[in-house]
Structure formats: C-alpha cells, structure tokens
Amino acid sequence: MKPWGNLGVVETIYEDEVYDDDDDDDDNSSNSPSLLSSPPSPLHSSAQAWSSAMGCKTDVLIHVQGTAFHLHKDPLISRSTYLRRKLTEKSELTLSPPLNITAETFSLVVDFCYGTHLLVTPFNVASLLVAADLLGMTEAKGEDDSNLKQMTENYFQKFIAVNGKYAAIVFKSCLALLPEAETTSFLVSRCVEVMNLTEDSKGLDGYFDDVISLRADDFKIVAESMHQRFEYQDLLYRIVDFYLEEHNAKITEEQKTQICNSIDCNKLSPQLLLHAVQNPRMPLRFVVRAMLVEQLNTRRSILSAANHQYYPRRHRPTNSNNEDDDNSNVTLGEILQRDATKRETAQLKAAMDATSSRIQTLDKQLLCMKKLLQESDHENVIERSGGGCRDVLESGRSASFHYGSGRKIERAYNGAPASASFRFSGGLEERALGCSSSENSGIKKNIGQRLIKGLKCALQPKIALITRKV
Structure with missing residues (x-):
C-alpha cells in the first residue's frame, strides 16, 4: 500500500460550479451514498478518491454544528495536532465552542487534509486562519509542503495587507469570529491598520458602524491589540470614542476605564489630546491622565521655545567635514539648561x-x-x-x-x-x-x-x- 502523501491532487469542484452541473451531481450522488448529512460537496469526491486509492473505508465521525463528517483518520491526524490528540483513542468527535469553527470552514479544512486544491478568498481567509490556529495546523509534511496556517498567512500578506477593499471584506467577516480572530491572528487590528493606510479618514467612518455590535469584552481585546500595533493612536481614540458614544449607558465605569487604558495619551495628537480632556464620555481617570500629559507637553514646548530664545543655535558651516566641530559649539549654559529641563521633567x-x-x-x-x-x-x-x-x-x-x-x-x-x-x-x-x-x-x-x-x-x-x- 503506497503512502497517501504520494497520491495525486484532486481538483476541487467549487460551489459555483456545482450549481451549473446539477444534473451531473444528481447522477454521482445516486451512485454512491453521501459521506455527509448535507448535499454532496467537493469533500465527498476527496474522501471517495482516498477510499479508492487506499482500499479502506472511513473510520472516524466528526460532528460540527449538526453536520456529520465520515472521514479517514490518517490524513486528519497528519495535518492537525488537535485532531491527532483527540482521535488517538476514539473514533468520534464533536467540535463545539470554544472552537469557533463552522461546518463550511471545517469542510475546507478537511479538503486541505486530503490534499485537495484549496481556493482561498477574502471571504474565507479569516475563518481558515482561525481554524488553522485552533486545530493546530502549523506543521508541514516536508520541505516542499506548506501547512494551512502558513498558506493562509501568506495569502493575507500578499493580497489583503496591500488592498484596503479586501481588508474591509476580511474585517467584516472576522467580527463574527471574535474573540478567537483577535487572540490567535490579530485579524481585526491588522485589517484596521491596512484600511487606515490605504483609505482616507472619512472613508473609515463607514466601517465604525460594525464595531457597535461588539460586546465590551471583545472590543477591549481589539483595542488592546490596536494599542500594541499602532505607533500613533489617533485612530484608536476615535474608535473608542465612537464606541463609548453608542454604549455609554450600556457599560459600566469599570469597563470604560479598562477600554480607555488601551489608549496611550503620549501618542495622541495635540488636537485629540485637548478633545480627550474635554470629552464627557471618557472616564475620570483617563481625563486626568490626558490633562497631565497635556500639561507636560505644554511645559516641554515652553522650555524648548525658551532654549531657542536665550540660547540660539550658532551658524553651522555647510561643509560636511566640519561636523565634528558642531558639538564643540555647545555652551556650558546650554548644557546646564538641558540638565535642568531633564530634572524638572522627571x-x-x-x-x-x-x-x-x-x-x-x-x-x-x-x-x-x-x-x-x-x-x-x-x-x-x-x-x-x-x-x-x-x-x-x-x-x-x-x-x-x-x-x-x-x-x-x-x-x-x-x-x-x-x-x-x-x-x-x-x-x-x-x-x-x-x-x-x-x-x-x-x-x-x-x-x-x-x-x-x-x-x-x-x-x-x-x-x-x-x-x-x-
């Protein structure tokens, strides 16, 4: 019996093609019993090809959201560490929460396990990324082989990370996959980052409506991820302010404080920092922190202006060979003033x-x-x-x-x-x-x-x- 890895790749018959060939599908389904409780799919042909090539019948049963999958154990445990651990001593398994995997997504995952060509799109890349993380599909079978996590991540970097429209599609699709979509792959924050770089600020306002539906705990996870990824946090402040405006009476003060703790006031622009000080929706602790940062920035600006006024920089020669002489032009008064400023700042x-x-x-x-x-x-x-x-x-x-x-x-x-x-x-x-x-x-x-x-x-x-x- 030859190893299953040497089998030829079975081309996937995608759903849009299934509707065009309804008659052919009816004939195929009548000749052999379906391996799923749902209508025939590309997974049926993959499992059937495996049975014919290996001369063995299905030996495991996996339930996902009311759908029963009759499958072979070997291709599953060779790709997924989670399934390998669960199917070692038993032949029946139910994938239920906290595993946020739908029957449709699991069908694509099984196709990949059987070696079927997998079509990744902006509509399914989020669910496949999450499933790859949850099922532990991060191992490759050989040097020339790629795992599901690597394949979907490469697709995201190549197509989603450079296209704001594709990122908007992924953004909407991964909201239903929270919190796993953020805790495993940081999908929401990455999509927002892409849209911020490729779209204008006004164009992002239309996507904020989708944020309103998030629970406070899920939004807190997204805000913390954006805090880690964003160098400047004006956009994060706008999103948090928009969320608090819609949920001001629905969440507690403690939840507001936890959400606002994800905003670094030192990374806000002066305009938004002033807005934060005067914002009645923000919790008191955040307002005080913003006020102190504003006072610190004001003091730095005044000291900087004073340094330029009393200790103007001397004219520097344009010759690059005299760069070593620039440091010698610093006076003792400038050094003392700089040290005093550092002490006062501390x-x-x-x-x-x-x-x-x-x-x-x-x-x-x-x-x-x-x-x-x-x-x-x-x-x-x-x-x-x-x-x-x-x-x-x-x-x-x-x-x-x-x-x-x-x-x-x-x-x-x-x-x-x-x-x-x-x-x-x-x-x-x-x-x-x-x-x-x-x-x-x-x-x-x-x-x-x-x-x-x-x-x-x-x-x-x-x-x-x-x-x-x-």
Whole structure:
C-alpha cells in the first residue's frame, strides 16, 4: 500500500460550479451514498478518491454544528495536532465552542487534509486562519509542503495587507469570529491598520458602524491589540470614542476605564489630546491622565521655545567635514539648561504618577459611596413599603451635606490637598422615611457635585505647581 502523501491532487469542484452541473451531481450522488448529512460537496469526491486509492473505508465521525463528517483518520491526524490528540483513542468527535469553527470552514479544512486544491478568498481567509490556529495546523509534511496556517498567512500578506477593499471584506467577516480572530491572528487590528493606510479618514467612518455590535469584552481585546500595533493612536481614540458614544449607558465605569487604558495619551495628537480632556464620555481617570500629559507637553514646548530664545543655535558651516566641530559649539549654559529641563521633567513625571495613584484611590472611595447610597435607597424602599410615607426632613437638603441627624459625609485632609477623602458616618437606619425619587436624585447630584469639587481641589495644587514652574 503506497503512502497517501504520494497520491495525486484532486481538483476541487467549487460551489459555483456545482450549481451549473446539477444534473451531473444528481447522477454521482445516486451512485454512491453521501459521506455527509448535507448535499454532496467537493469533500465527498476527496474522501471517495482516498477510499479508492487506499482500499479502506472511513473510520472516524466528526460532528460540527449538526453536520456529520465520515472521514479517514490518517490524513486528519497528519495535518492537525488537535485532531491527532483527540482521535488517538476514539473514533468520534464533536467540535463545539470554544472552537469557533463552522461546518463550511471545517469542510475546507478537511479538503486541505486530503490534499485537495484549496481556493482561498477574502471571504474565507479569516475563518481558515482561525481554524488553522485552533486545530493546530502549523506543521508541514516536508520541505516542499506548506501547512494551512502558513498558506493562509501568506495569502493575507500578499493580497489583503496591500488592498484596503479586501481588508474591509476580511474585517467584516472576522467580527463574527471574535474573540478567537483577535487572540490567535490579530485579524481585526491588522485589517484596521491596512484600511487606515490605504483609505482616507472619512472613508473609515463607514466601517465604525460594525464595531457597535461588539460586546465590551471583545472590543477591549481589539483595542488592546490596536494599542500594541499602532505607533500613533489617533485612530484608536476615535474608535473608542465612537464606541463609548453608542454604549455609554450600556457599560459600566469599570469597563470604560479598562477600554480607555488601551489608549496611550503620549501618542495622541495635540488636537485629540485637548478633545480627550474635554470629552464627557471618557472616564475620570483617563481625563486626568490626558490633562497631565497635556500639561507636560505644554511645559516641554515652553522650555524648548525658551532654549531657542536665550540660547540660539550658532551658524553651522555647510561643509560636511566640519561636523565634528558642531558639538564643540555647545555652551556650558546650554548644557546646564538641558540638565535642568531633564530634572524638572522627571519631577513632573513623578508628580503625574503620584496623582494617578491618588485618582485610583478616589475612584475606589467613589465606588464605596455609590454602594452606600444604593443600600440606603434599598432600605428606604423597604421602610416605605412597611410603614407609610412621611415628610422628608429639611436637613436632607441643607448645605451642611448630611442626611437626617445621623448620616453625614465628612471631608478630611491627610496633610496635603491631594489626599482629600470622603467617609460616611452615622447609622443608615436613622434616615427619614418616605423620600421621593426626585429628592433622592437631588441628593445624589449634590454628592456628585461635591465630589468633583473635592477632586478639583485635590488636583489644583499640582496644576498650580506646574504653572509656577512654567
């Protein structure tokens, strides 16, 4: 029995040709039973040719999305490490999630295992790339042979990576394959990168509509991949802003923060950095980080202008032989000024890190305050349903910012303006009964306003310090 690798290649009969030869297909299907529960396909002829050449029948059964594939074990385990591991001791297997592989894609994969000529297109390259990674089809049988992963990756580099229209097709097809499409092959971020290089910025807006349908977890994975691939992140900021605009009320603050952490404010243009500082959709932590980066950039610009004003560069000779003399033209004052600038920049970065840490602490305290308010509202509803309504105590609306006689919100300073914190004191059980929803919302709004004022007071000394240094 000759090895199956020496068999001739069976040409694939593609779907568009099947519709043209319906009569021929009917005759072939009537002569032999189908190997699939679905209508005859190119896979049928491949498996039949293998059976005829090797003189053996199918010995494994694989289920994919309700479709049963009767196949031969040898060609499958020789190409796929996953199938080799699963079919070693059993002859029946079901490919189900988390393996994101459709029956149509698996049919193409099996064709490749049988040695059939595989037609890769922009419409199926994404699914084939994902399937090759999930099934472990990364091994070649010989020096002149190529595995499915290598073949599809070469196609992507040769045709998709240089054509924005093809990249748009792949982009839409791989959205349904998330998160595997991004975690295995970075397909979404790569397609966006290609479209950004080949299309104008306005042309990309039409593709942003497809991003709206993504879940927050999937979008976070895509944003993190784009963060790693993009040298300048203006496009990433626009995509994140567009997503938050559509999902602002559907995702939590923690999810917003995780998504925005993928944006490096140091890689934003000055225009978008200013937009980020004034963007109400962005979480507070990101806005503060953008504000500090903007202050740092402003300081650098001022120092650079001052250096040029007080220490103008001397005229350099055009002769290239005098390049060694340029370094000797630097004065001691320029060197001292440069060193001072580096020290001040390091101090400012340290202040930014300290402020960011303080912002995280304030975020945690804010979450605690929200939880206490929710618990208080829940108790109020229970008490109101059990005992009748009463008038709201006037002290609940007073400027001293406390509920009833026992619930207070105090503000403490731990030695520095940036260490402002808030705490609740008093029992929740002493809150007056019968608070209306409108009054509760007014109290919550008052809390939010005071918290923002406190945060501004905490950050004001840092900004004032930066301004004085500038």
